[in-house]
Amino acid sequence: MIYTSNSLSSFNAVVLKRLCMSRVNRPPLSLYRLIKLMNGKEDKIAVLVGSVTDDIRAHEVPALKVTALRFTETARARIEKAGGECLTFDQLALRAPLGQNTHFGPAPGVPHSHTKPYVRAKGRKFERARGRRNSKGFRV
16 A cells, blocks of 8 residues: 555555654554553554554453554564454555554543643743643643
């Protein structure tokens, strides 16, 4: 599948953008975090433009369908032993050309996503008011 930026599917545009990112901006995701993100979404395919690494904190691995650039050997073995699937992006393109039933994880900036703002200082006055506290209008 050729991912194009002017595709009809916004999913393909997001995948293309992330494929073009530098390695620093494509950090690995541990199996433990992947299991937490996919909790309650067992019918969907997890999509990660990066690496999936094994994590000893994950004692029980559910049957996950995961698409990623690469998997460590132990992570792949544990996912497949649990009855899950490790897919490449080529296989995903054949199965879900427009990204149907896929899950990227929470977007940066949504509530509880742990995305930190780029600030010039981390003091009391810097990005601590509206949007950061319940008492000041709303909270992100």
